Amino acid sequence: MSAHNDSAHNEPEPVDLSDPKLSRFEVYKEGLRRDDIEIIHYEPRFAKPGTKAEKRMERIVGGLFLFSGLFATLFVVAYIWWPWEYEGAATWRDPQTWYTPILGTTLGLSLLLFAVGVLTWAKKLLPVEELVQDRHDGGSSPEDRRIAEATVDGLVEDMGLKRRPFLVKAALLGAAPLGLAAVAPLGALLKDPGDMLTVTGWNAEKYNDGDPVQVMMRDGALVRPDMVSVGGQITVYPALDHGATNQFPTSPVLLIHLRAADAEILRGNLYPMYQDVDALWGNFVAYSKICTHVGCPTSLYEQQSQRLLCPCHQSQFNVVDNAAPIFGPATRHLPILPLDVDDDGVFIAKSDFLVPPGPAFWNRPSLPEEDEK
Numbered sequence: 001m002s003a004h005n006d007s008a009h010n011e012p013e014p015v016d017l018s019d020p021k022l023s024r025f026e027v028y029k030e031g032l033r034r035d036d037i038e039i040i041h042y043e044p045r046f047a048k049p050g051t052k053a054e055k056r057m058e059r060i061v062g063g064l065f066l067f068s069g070l071f072a073t074l075f076v077v078a079y080i081w082w083p084w085e086y087e088g089a090a091t092w093r094d095p096q097t098w099y100t101p102i103l104g105t106t107l108g109l110s111l112l113l114f115a116v117g118v119l120t121w122a123k124k125l126l127p128v129e130e131l132v133q134d135r136h137d138g139g140s141s142p143e144d145r146r147i148a149e150a151t152v153d154g155l156v157e158d159m160g161l162k163r164r165p166f167l168v169k170a171a172l173l174g175a176a177p178l179g180l181a182a183v184a185p186l187g188a189l190l191k192d193p194g195d196m197l198t199v200t201g202w203n204a205e206k207y208n209d210g211d212p213v214q215v216m217m218r219d220g221a222l223v224r225p226d227m228v229s230v231g232g233q234i235t236v237y238p239a240l241d242h243g244a245t246n247q248f249p250t251s252p253v254l255l256i257h258l259r260a261a262d263a264e265i266l267r268g269n270l271y272p273m274y275q276d277v278d279a280l281w282g283n284f285v286a287y288s289k290i291c292t293h294v295g296c297p298t299s300l301y302e303q304q305s306q307r308l309l310c311p312c313h314q315s316q317f318n319v320v321d322n323a324a325p326i327f328g329p330a331t332r333h334l335p336i337l338p339l340d341v342d343d344d345g346v347f348i349a350k351s352d353f354l355v356p357p358g359p360a361f362w363n364r365p366s367l368p369e370e371d372e373k
């Protein structure tokens with residue numbers, strides 16, 4: 001098809017659409033004219049179809065789609081088979097260290113290559129077309145529908161879907177694994193998480209032969225009351241092997257030494273379930289550090305306003321009211337870890353959390369006290 005050039009001063013004459021000799025382009029152009037669309041410039045990207053240059057560009061675009069499919073396939077394979085579970089502190093030599101980077105790299109490359117393929121197809125193979133269109137309202141007459149059909153047919157022809165079967169197959173081969181990569185993560189829903197979401201490292205029966213789990217700092221030092229000054233807070237972990245690692249991702253706790261007046265307010269506000277187990281020790285309270293929105297560490301403690309802030313999406317929790325959410329997207333309070341001090345003067349957990357810490361999940365046990373406030 002040769003180049004077509006029109007200008008505003010040279011408006012095309014109306015044509016008779018019942019004329020069987022009309023070419024597709026003439027019908028298409030008439031449609032544009034009726035919609036007050038002006039063709040400024042229209043020119044096929046390649047003057048002659050099937051040239052070497054066109055074939056080369058087809059191979060490039062097809063290659064982009066095929067590589068996109070390859071990386072999407074690698075993503076699915078890695079997602080299913082690459083080892084990812086925690087097995088002690090990992091170094092860069094351990095395969096689980098590479099799980100997330102591999103997923104990100106393969107999926108990212110797949111999406112990028114597919115997008116570049118689509119853009120290259122549009123920029124390098126579709127005709128160069130410049131149109132100016134006025135918007136208007138109105139229904140579609142039978143003639144308009146014929147015009148629309150011709151337009152769609154023209155688009156299919158311009159894209160060369162019939163002439164370029166290799167490109168179509170390459171796009172499908174690239175898109176199919178990409179679609180699979182999009183739905184593959186749903187497969188994780190099939191796996192029963194067991195008690196992973198409800199039992200933490202503070203559970204004495206499961207992790208410490210029934211003995212209450214002591215409280216330690218990240219470096220393993222056991223925590224005693226005199227180690228936290230009034231108004232201060234530290235992050236603590238269950239004193240178990242790997243207790244401060246990802247082996248116990250839902251266990252980190254913020255141990256806060258409240259001022260006496262603030263502790264008094266909290267005692268007055270405590271949910272009955274926490275009163276029943278006497279969850280505070282002296283003026284100390286231990287809140288789960290895992291934000292109930294999507295699990296970031298809620299670690300910014302404002303002593304003056306008695307708020308805990310989550311830096312991810314700015315949820316705020318009221319420290320003197322059971323860490324109830326008072327601002328931001330979180331809707332559940334941070335659970336309290338019931339505290340005590342053992343004969344050695346070290347903090348211990350009286351029990352596991354009474355409510356599972358962290359973000360909600362569909363069968364999360366709910367306690368009536370939670371809904372009261």
Ligand code: FES
Nearest residue numbers: 291293294310313
């Ligand atoms: S994860 Fe804390 S506010 Fe979103």
